[in-house]
Every structure is written in structure tokens, then in C-alpha cells.
Amino acid sequence: MLCRLIQKIRIQLHPVSTCGFHLLKILCLILIWRVERCGLHHQRVFLRSTHVLRNQRKKGVRWDWKEKKKLQRRITAAKKVLHEMEQGHILEGLLSGDKLEKASLAEQIASIDFQLFKHAMHSVSKQVDSMSKNVLANSSSRKNVMRIPRETLMNHGEKGKNVFSTEFSKGREILQKSKAAIVLVTNGSDSDIVDAEFQRLLNSFSELMKVEENHISPPFVIISPDNHVDSVRNYLVENDYFGFDTQKVWVLEEMKLPVVSLSSELESKKILLKSPWEILQRPAGTGAIFSSLSSNKILESFNAMGIEYVQICSLSDELVLGHPLLFGAASSRGVDVGVKLRKTSDKTEDGFDLVLSIDHLNKMCRDVAKARFSAHPEQHEHMEHVDGQWVTVQPEAANSHRLSTDVTSVLDSCSPDKLCVMEIVE
Numbered sequence: 001m002l003c004r005l006i007q008k009i010r011i012q013l014h015p016v017s018t019c020g021f022h023l024l025k026i027l028c029l030i031l032i033w034r035v036e037r038c039g040l041h042h043q044r045v046f047l048r049s050t051h052v053l054r055n056q057r058k059k060g061v062r063w064d065w066k067e068k069k070k071l072q073r074r075i076t077a078a079k080k081v082l083h084e085m086e087q088g089h090i091l092e093g094l095l096s097g098d099k100l101e102k103a104s105l106a107e108q109i110a111s112i113d114f115q116l117f118k119h120a121m122h123s124v125s126k127q128v129d130s131m132s133k134n135v136l137a138n139s140s141s142r143k144n145v146m147r148i149p150r151e152t153l154m155n156h157g158e159k160g161k162n163v164f165s166t167e168f169s170k171g172r173e174i175l176q177k178s179k180a181a182i183v184l185v186t187n188g189s190d191s192d193i194v195d196a197e198f199q200r201l202l203n204s205f206s207e208l209m210k211v212e213e214n215h216i217s218p219p220f221v222i223i224s225p226d227n228h229v230d231s232v233r234n235y236l237v238e239n240d241y242f243g244f245d246t247q248k249v250w251v252l253e254e255m256k257l258p259v260v261s262l263s264s265e266l267e268s269k270k271i272l273l274k275s276p277w278e279i280l281q282r283p284a285g286t287g288a289i290f291s292s293l294s295s296n297k298i299l300e301s302f303n304a305m306g307i308e309y310v311q312i313c314s315l316s317d318e319l320v321l322g323h324p325l326l327f328g329a330a331s332s333r334g335v336d337v338g339v340k341l342r343k344t345s346d347k348t349e350d351g352f353d354l355v356l357s358i359d360h361l362n363k364m365c366r367d368v369a370k371a372r373f374s375a376h377p378e379q380h381e382h383m384e385h386v387d388g389q390w391v392t393v394q395p396e397a398a399n400s401h402r403l404s405t406d407v408t409s410v411l412d413s414c415s416p417d418k419l420c421v422m423e424i425v426e
Helices: 002-012 018-084 088-095 099-111 114-125 132-137 150-154 165-176 191-211 226-238 286-295 298-305 324-332 358-366 407-411
Strands: 145-149 180-185 220-224 249-253 256-258 273-275 281-283 309-314 337-344 353-357 373-378 382-386 389-393 400-405 419-425
Touching: 018 088, 018 099, 018 114, 088 099, 088 273, 088 382, 114 256, 114 286, 114 373, 114 400, 145 150, 145 324, 150 419, 165 324, 180 286, 220 226, 220 286, 226 249, 281 400, 286 298, 286 358, 286 400, 286 407, 298 358, 309 324, 309 358, 324 337, 324 353, 324 419, 337 407, 353 358, 353 407
Parallel strands: 145 419, 180 220, 180 309, 220 249, 273 382, 337 419
Antiparallel strands: 256 281, 309 353, 337 353, 373 400, 382 389
16 A cells, blocks of 8 residues: 555656665655554553553542541440440430531541540549649759759850750750750740740750751651641741751640549549530640650650650740750759759749650650549530430539649659759859
């Protein structure tokens, strides 16, 4: 067919030599080969792209299916625990309502840290005096006390390096070898104040790291109220994370626990519901930090990174992040807990600033029984399921307990010889 086409072209055009005829034939064959090859190439590319998209869709479906199965397993396990705790009434909402309402309740149930909740319920039913407040109040009489001038701490220690040369040297070594981590707890009372404190605090940390040679950005965890998590993340992004390594920054929502009815009997304490599909929950306190680090696998990451000391602190105008003197003081004295304490006119400052060894952090995170809970009376309107009907209860006095634990409970599980008080003096 090709030869006939070429012959026809040869007759219609001026006479062509035999050599020219064969050359024209070869050129046409090359042209046809190129066209067929390009067509096959594009066909293969199309088929390959279709195959990739099909696999991506399958992976997406598979991922959704795995997440749903994971949620179902957690709900099944939660139902068993709730019945054991005689709290099965919160499951009533799963039998009524629309799909979104039931899904919302299921998510809330699955998010409860039942291990911590069970411990909190038992802990408040048999109150034991905590030694942590006494330890802080009587810090001046303790033997292992390190007094640090406030100016030394706030001015990055330039005027105190000769006095605390050992501590500074050890602290710088810990930071430079990436053996330190920071956990910061914020509050949500006023977003403008939080932003101002963040800016001051994190800018100060950036300046501190510039002073220290060969510094490496430490892992940084921020724990915030649920309605501030997004704003905190956005604030970090807008400020380029203030020099922190973005791969080692976590922003977590503070842990909450269900509010329970007011009763002296453990079996009579019932979880309260704001609606059939909403559990009444309140922040579990700063002591829940340890459960948050464990459940989000951050403790696991700390151990994998070879972290040796962790600063756990709350936002305040006297806070300094990642100061080598604090890490060095805890390390050089071989303690498990270092407590930074400032007293003015016999009044202890609010907030907390602790340095924990990774060994003590592991103990606190892996054993919830070390957290000391207290019950705080509160007044809450709620709903109850009575005779097949949902009714609203409007109390005239305190009718519930908020379960809360304080981070200073770490002192209860720390032997006196493994505790150092770093007292800040004027």
C-alpha cells in the first residue's frame, strides 16, 4: 500500500530516479514509525496515569476504611469500660438522633482517656494529702537549694557565668547535643495577652540560641485550650516558628475529662451530658500533660531522639525557655526534678517551671496512678434520660465535680535527694 502511494506520487510529480524513489520510501517509513511510536507512548502514559489514579483512590478508600474500623474498635472497647464503670447511660444517644449527632457522640466517647478517668474517679474517692505544696512552701529549709539572681536568668546569664560556670557548661552541652526538650502550657483567658507573651517568650528564646554557639533547635511541645489550638498554629507559621525546627514542633489540645455528678459514693458519680449527644467535659488540669505526651506518642519520640531533660512550664512574664543554666543545674546535681521557684514578699509566683529527667518523665507518663487528682464542686445544667425521655436538670447549687490534677504531683513521686529547688532571688 505504501509502495503504491509512493508510485502514485512519483507519476504525478516530475520523474524521480530509482535511488531517489528508495530514499523517499525510507523517509516515509521513518515518518510512519515515529507517528506510531508517539501514539503508543501517549497511550502508555495515559494507561499508567489511569493506573496511578486508580491506586490512589483505592488507598484513599482503604485509609478511610481503616480509620472507621479503628474508631469502631475503640467504641467497642469504650462500651465495655463504660458498662464496667456503670456509666452506660451516655450510650443512649447512639440509639437516637441523626447520623451526624451519633457520629459526634462516638468521637467524644472514643477520645476519653479511660485509664486516666478511672484513676481520677478512684483517686478523688480516697483523698490522700499531697506533699508537693509543702515541699514548695518549705523550699528555703531544704538542703538541695540553688539560689540564682534574677538578673542572671533574665539577661541570659552574662553576669553570672563565672559563678555558675559548671552549670552553664553542662547546660550548653545538653542543648548543643540536642538532649533537651521543652513543653509549654498556655492558657486561653485572653488571646491578645497570649500572643504578646508568645512573642516576648519565643523572641527571647531565639536571642538566647543566637548567643549559644552551635545550638540545635530542641523539640518543642505547646499545649493549649481547644479553642486556641488553631490560632497558636497560625501564629507559629506567621512567625516562621521563631527558629524552631518545624519537624520537632507539636501543638496539642489540652486534655479533658467528663464532669461527674456530686456524690460521696464512687458508684453514684455519673457522667453528665449537656445533650444526648454531647458529654459535659472540663480541662483535666496541668497534671494531664503526662497522659497527653504518652497518648500522642511524643514520649516515644523523646526517647528515640535521646532526650535527657525536659523543661515543663506555663506561660508567665518571668519564664525563660531553654535556659542552659536550668538544664545544667538539674544535670550537674543528678536530680530527677528541678523546680524553679521565685518568691516576692513571702508570696510564691503563680504558674510552674520544672526540669525533669527523661527517666522521671517516663515514670510519670507510663503510670497514671502517679497523678494526684482532686474534685472541684461546680454547678452545671445538664440532661438526663428518665423513663425513656430526655429531661433538662437546672440545679440551684453545686451539683457536679470537675476532676483535676496538678503538674506538681511529680514531687510526690520524687525522693527528696532527687529534687532540687532553683530559687530565683533579687
